Amino acid sequence: MPIRITILIKKLDTVSTEDFHSYWSTKHPSIFLSVPTAQKLLLRYSQYHISRPLTTALRKGAHMPCLEPEFDGAAEFLVESLEDFGAIFADPIYESVVVPDEESFLKRGESMVFVGEEEMKWVDGKAAEGVVLK
Template sequence: MTIRLTALIKKKEGMTSEEFTEYWSTNHGKIFTSLKAVKENVVKYNQFHVLPKVTEEFAALGMPMAPYDGAAEFWCEKKEDILALFGDEEYRKNAVPDEHNFLDRSAVQILVGEEQLKYQKA
């Protein structure tokens, strides 16, 4: 069974959406994916970037929009792998300090579970 952790995140105050997307995608992405703990424990890592203009269009239709700027998604084979990743000293030394450059760590919300795919277009 694959375990998925999704971290809902907000950009750092004072950052534009463009600055947030660029920094997270380029700078932090390189730091995070270079970590030994990532290579040993993570099956898949995805960044989900919210599209502000599209979000505004949906909000204008009366749809309730979540107050987040993105989601970091991590797939691991078992929960111990996720715990090993986030407990890793190199992660805490390199990735966590960099997170302060682009996101509000106090606003992060975590979901942990498993996927149950019900439909996929062939």
């Protein structure tokens, strides 16, 4: 079963929210994906852009108990093994090209990492295999 890694990230204080989301969405992926090991070993890479206005709207409109987001986004990776994931971040190109890029827009030392196995429960408008509806 593939392993999912989610890294919660914070933008640098010196970078505006708009500039952070724009850069991370349009420029950073091509830099990160220039790492040959990433191209070879990643099954999936996606970004989750946290929206404070949408969080506020949910809190007010749906009366949901939502905390103010501490993070600005989440990078999500799907790999076959932890070894594969480690190989990507140990790649010399990652170290020499991607790390300096990340340091230009996010707080690497304040990232939070979650590792686990994804279980799909609802897919394409129906219960996933093994889910019994009552």
